[in-house]
Amino acid sequence: MECIQGTRKMTIDSQQLAALAAAYPYTWLDLGTGDGRFVQHMARTLPRTLLIGVDACRENLRERSRRSTPNTLFAIANALALPAELDGLVQRVSINFPWGSLLEALLEGDAHLLNGLRRVTRPTALLEIRLNGGALLQSELAAEEGAARVRQVLNRAGWRCGAPTYLAAQQLKDTPSSWAQRLAHGPHPWAISLRAVAIEIA
Numbered sequence: 001m002e003c004i005q006g007t008r009k010m011t012i013d014s015q016q017l018a019a020l021a022a023a024y025p026y027t028w029l030d031l032g033t034g035d036g037r038f039v040q041h042m043a044r045t046l047p048r049t050l051l052i053g054v055d056a057c058r059e060n061l062r063e064r065s066r067r068s069t070p071n072t073l074f075a076i077a078n079a080l081a082l083p084a085e086l087d088g089l090v091q092r093v094s095i096n097f098p099w100g101s102l103l104e105a106l107l108e109g110d111a112h113l114l115n116g117l118r119r120v121t122r123p124t125a126l127l128e129i130r131l132n133g134g135a136l137l138q139s140e141l142a143a144e145e146g147a148a149r150v151r152q153v154l155n156r157a158g159w160r161c162g163a164p165t166y167l168a169a170q171q172l173k174d175t176p177s178s179w180a181q182r183l184a185h186g187p188h189p190w191a192i193s194l195r196a197v198a199i200e201i202a
């Protein structure tokens with residue numbers, strides 16, 4: 001798995017990653033992590049959790065990955081082809097304000113994303129997704145419609161997904177991601193949150 005720390009590139013193999021994860025009771029994967037602000041904040045707040053931020057774009061990650069804590073890893077990868085090194089390691093996944101192919105994959109039930117998520121997560125893992133209406137509009141969907149679609153996709157793919165809940169401006173302000181802050185201070189300060197738990201598939 002290709003990881004970065006500032007301008008430094010490193011390859012971490014399965015054994016190395018398993019050893020790192022074994023040093024922490026909990027592993028949290030943030031998909032489409034953007035500039036890594038969410039990961040950096042959670043890693044500082046939860047020093048006994050290994051935080052892994054994954055994004056397809058390396059440029060935005062350079063700054064925060066340079067100043068990361070030991071319980072942080074930033075990987076460059078496509079969420080639709082999650083690195084095999086992550087297999088079976090993850091207890092929690094967050095996807096905050098996805099756009100582009102990541103959002104499309106959630107809406108369309110893309111098997112590459114969904115199989116990858118099942119592959120990397122442990123049984124009963126938690127998945128939380130925050131969706132913003134603007135991104136859904138680009139897919140020509142009302143926010144509620146988009147959230148209902150993602151919920152249906154998850155429920156069919158081995159997750160038990162609860163009803164969507166609204167995040168108002170204050171909840172966005174309290175969410176430590178750059179995109180949450182941008183939304184909170186923009187003209188449409190709300191989003192929709194979905195939480196799901198992995199269930200055993202018979």
Ligand SMILES: C[S@@+](CC[C@H](N)C(=O)[O-])C[C@H]1O[C@@H](n2cnc3c(N)ncnc32)[C@H](O)[C@@H]1O
Pocket residue numbers: 031032033034035038054055056057077078079080095096097098099100101102103177178179180
């Ligand atoms: C709106 S930004 C949100 C960033 C961050 N989660 C936040 O809350 O600030 C969406 C991110 O999803 C990433 N993304 C979109 N499609 C992706 C894919 N297929 N694989 C990995 N990352 C992807 C983009 O590169 C971008 O950084």
